[in-house]
Amino acid sequence: MDHAAESPPPPPAAERDMAFAERAAAAAGAAVMSAVLVNPLDVAKTRLQAQAAGVVYNPIWSDFRCYPSCNTGGVNGLGPSCSPECFQYRGTIDVFSKVTRQEGMFRLWRGTGASLALAMPTVGIYLPSYDLLRNWIEEYSDHNCPKLRPYAPLISGSIARSLACITCSPIELARTRMQAFKESNVGGKPPGMWKTLLGVLSSRQTISGPQNSVLSFLKMRIARGYHLLWTGLGAQLARDVPFSAICWTVLEPIRRHLTGLVGDKSNAAIILGANFSAGFIAGVISAGATVPLDVAKTRRQIEASSVIKDPERVLSMNTRRILLEVWRNEGINGLFRGAGPRMARAGPSVGIVVSSYEVVKHIMHRKHVEL
Numbered sequence: 600m601d602h603a604a605e606s607p608p609p610p611p612a613a614e615r616d617m618a619f620a621e622r623a624a625a626a627a628g629a630a631v632m633s634a635v636l637v638n639p640l641d642v643a644k645t646r647l648q649a650q651a652a653g654v655v656y657n658p659i660w661s662d663f664r665c666y667p668s669c670n671t672g673g674v675n676g677l678g679p680s681c682s683p684e685c686f687q688y689r690g691t692i693d694v695f696s697k698v699t700r701q702e703g704m705f706r707l708w709r710g711t712g713a714s715l716a717l718a719m720p721t722v723g724i725y726l727p728s729y730d731l732l733r734n735w736i737e738e739y740s741d742h743n744c745p746k747l748r749p750y751a752p753l754i755s756g757s758i759a760r761s762l763a764c765i766t767c768s769p770i771e772l773a774r775t776r777m778q779a780f781k782e783s784n785v786g787g788k789p790p791g792m793w794k795t796l797l798g799v800l801s802s803r804q805t806i807s808g809p810q811n812s813v814l815s816f817l818k819m820r821i822a823r824g825y826h827l828l829w830t831g832l833g834a835q836l837a838r839d840v841p842f843s844a845i846c847w848t849v850l851e852p853i854r855r856h857l858t859g860l861v862g863d864k865s866n867a868a869i870i871l872g873a874n875f876s877a878g879f880i881a882g883v884i885s886a887g888a889t890v891p892l893d894v895a896k897t898r899r900q901i902e903a904s905s906v907i908k909d910p911e912r913v914l915s916m917n918t919r920r921i922l923l924e925v926w927r928n929e930g931i932n933g934l935f936r937g938a939g940p941r942m943a944r945a946g947p948s949v950g951i952v953v954s955s956y957e958v959v960k961h962i963m964h965r966k967h968v969e970l
Contacts (some may be wrong), residue, residue, distance in 0.1 A: 629955030882949030
């Protein structure tokens with residue numbers, strides 16, 4: 600009885616009765632706004648991690664512009680004569696500065712198309728699944744196992760994130776590679792998401808080796824080629840599932856406390872503020888805690904481009920081996936490479952998505968009540 604009095608109130612019936620499609624539409628709309636606003640931070644994080652993984656950002660074209668003091672003609676007109684520091688990223692602001700100067704400001708939004716293609720289905724699956732699973736677990740725990748209720752956000756977030764990651768992993772692979780690599784064709788249009796994914800498959804086709812027949816080649820391509828589109832899925836799950844578990848475990852108590860302070864006076868503005876604040880705090884904490892796993896995921900997906908050079912390494916590496924390798928070669932700094940932009944991105948991103956989602960749900964709830 601005492602436990603029931605301490606338990607937070609369940610969501611309104613109308614909110615519980617919202618269809619999955621309504622929840623998905625609300626979540627996808629929130630994801631679009633977040634993806635556009637925070638994409639430059641994602642580019643900075645990926646570039647810093649890719650550089651540490653061995654991706655070389657030196658230019659290979661003759662009309663490259665760096666600093667005004669650099670000799671664009673270079674030696675014998677073969678290339679730019681610049682200090683090596685011109686092509687090394689020292690931090691988040693340095694990435695912004697050099698990408699803007701060397702490649703153009705709009706390259707900071709490189710991969711935004713893939714981010715949008717990723718965010719809409721991912722969040723559209725993730726948040727509604729989390730909502731429905733959390734409601735179900737809380738109802739079950741209230742009737743059968745009260746001790747389970749505090750763990751509802753952790754369990755629901757982990758399962759929902761796993762479903763979203765598995766479904767959208769190829770798009771995440773394309774986005775990571777689009778953000779990590781610099782285009783050598785100045786002024787040319789860089790390959791989009793679909794061409795990037797086709798490039799992954801082409802790499803796999805190259806290393807398949809001679810086949811005995813056309814049929815055996817097709818079987819190999821289907822069985823092993825398309826599997827490469829899910830390169831890094833294990834590392835992505837190892838990063839995103841703990842991120843989600845930590846995020847919701849931190850977020851739920853904070854937003855319940857903030858919304859509880861105003862009681863029945865909640866309106867769209869209060870819901871927006873409470874959820875953004877809770878999401879921002881939870882996003883920063885969970886992002887900081889999972890930076891090493893993000894480093895492993897980025898390296899795993901970048902290495903998909905090196906299958907021709909070292910196919911055995913690409914197919915044999917896993918999250919644990921990558922983390923051990925980074926620890927041996929770079930120490931603690933390597934494990935937390937890109938922590939600044941990752942945390943700076945995650946705070947507002949989670950805050951924007953969760954608050955927008957909850958506001959749309961609140962508006963839909965009001966319409967259900969009026970009807």
